[in-house]
Amino acid sequence: MHKAYIKKAFYSNYLITMANLNEKLFSDFAPTSTQEWLDKIQVDLKGADFEKKLVWRTNEGFKVKPFYRKEDLEGLATTNALPGEFPYLRGNRKDNNEWYVRQDIDVTCPKEANAKALDVLMKGVDSLGFKFSGSDVNMEFIETLLEGIAADCVELNFATCQRHTLDLAKLLVEYFDKKGYDKSKMVGSINFDPMEKMMKNATDTSELLKSAPELVKTMQALPGYRCIAVNSVTLNNAGAYISQELGYALAWGNEWMNQLTEAGIDADTAAKSIKFNMGISGNYFLELAKFRAGRMLWANIVSQYEPKCDCAAKMIVNARTSEFNMTMFDAHVNLLRSQTETMSAALGGVHSIVVTPFDKAFETPTDFAERIARNQQLLLKEESHFGKIVDPAAGSYFIENMTVSIAKTAWDLFLKVEEEGGFLAALKADSVQQAVNASNKERHTSVSRRKEILLGTNQYPNFNELSDGKEPIAPCCGCASHPAEAGLTPLNMNRAASEFEELRLQTEKSGKRPVAFMLTIGNLAMRQARAQFSCNFLACAGYKVIDNLGFKTVEEGVDAALAANADIVVICSSDDEYAEYAVPAFQYLNGRAQFIVAGAPACSEDLKAAGIEHFIHVRVNVLDTLKQFNQILGIN
16 A cells, blocks of 8 residues: 555544544533632632732723633624734734834934945845934935835835925935836835924924825825824833823824825825834733734724725834833843834734834944844744734634723723814823823832832842943934923833932942841741842842841841941841841841831831831832932932
């Protein structure tokens, strides 16, 4: 018998056997209902509140259950969507999930930028972003910048001063005509978005909007280019929550649709001129769901303008990893953050991705950092094959529900903005800026209380790391500064880590590095756990921390601390034993160093009555506490 036939017959029999086995296995076990799961969870909780312990209350304003089942998909319209079909929930393509690997270049010298562009195109990049001054918008500059770049084989994106964007568009059309390109094959964008400048500079630049219709008409010669931008990435970098960014992005895009169609631009052309530049925060699954929800909502918004082709309703998104959660200290952790963010965007089906180099928070990105940023995408695309599978999240009980939850929350915000008269009116009324700044403040508070973790900054810092001259780069709008106008507030672009970094640099620059000594005594497990907690807590301010295996008496521990020139002595023990050890240790120390109790024991009031003032535990504000210690220690 032919070997191939034998193999085929064996494989067929194997499949039949496995099918029978599966059928038998499933028939042997009765299905478990949701209520049975809940009953089992309640038993395991031992009386604890289910809602408080296991239900996650997101910053987006909705709750996330600890588990989802097939029944949770009932009634969800998202499960009826197909890839490449309206409303594009499951992606703009049917057969693949390819995206452009983009690298942006700030241009000061066009010749140098051209050389860099040609170099990175040989290293996996297939999309370039050029940013340059408005004074450089001339044909000689464009010719030098694009020399040797096959503009019909790579996506090109341009950003310049908003007042010179129309001039740039005309020059590009002229240049591509001169080169004889087939303009129907060219893909790219021009970043025209005066509304972003209103938020960043707090100046009314709305008069520039009137040039948008002429810009769109000029760019019709390049049908694959989008020239109207929605830069909600700015909101992301200002600390906006996920559904907040999406809701405002939709209102932003709808404002452009209104502006363009009222100026006589047909709906198809208007929609095909808009490009969304969105941020990616660190919430892996919710960000993935955001891009799915965004496509669905945008398609439905565009459909209300009655375009002739459904394809006009496709949401084209360039996603950029967040700068808000980047840190200066332990900067290589930024690679972990940006990698999961890139995964969210890739699996979410975006058009292109820019990975922010890990060192951008404190320096102009080095060649090494840019190389790593490129490779982060290439790893996912070429080795993990993320570009091969369309919408791999489809059908997930959890992600489908998150898609609907984010869509609803974002849609409610969209409707709220529309009730205010649209996005431009909301900007002029300062409501968008105030809302995002409020989110920024809330997130900074969450970081200071460790409700939002920045690994290496407010949790598990590198005990031995010094800044080595590094300084955080101040937020910049990217163009000439303008005085804020009455009634307008600029966005607060301070990163989440900025206050911790300022505190740690303050400690370094003082010339004195305080020593925090762990006086570990009593219960082994508790003293070790609290010593670790306290070391991580105090090292966030740049203090030198000294852990210990344990002392037989508090006197022995205090003597060892003083011998180590400790500025702070932290007693680490169990709650029950603090009643025995804390006061004697405090009295023996006798003010020769600051005294801290690690924890919030039941006897806290008795300890306070004895003169002990400082307690550190999970409920205190880490940042405020460390600022207080710096002040006590004379570090200003």
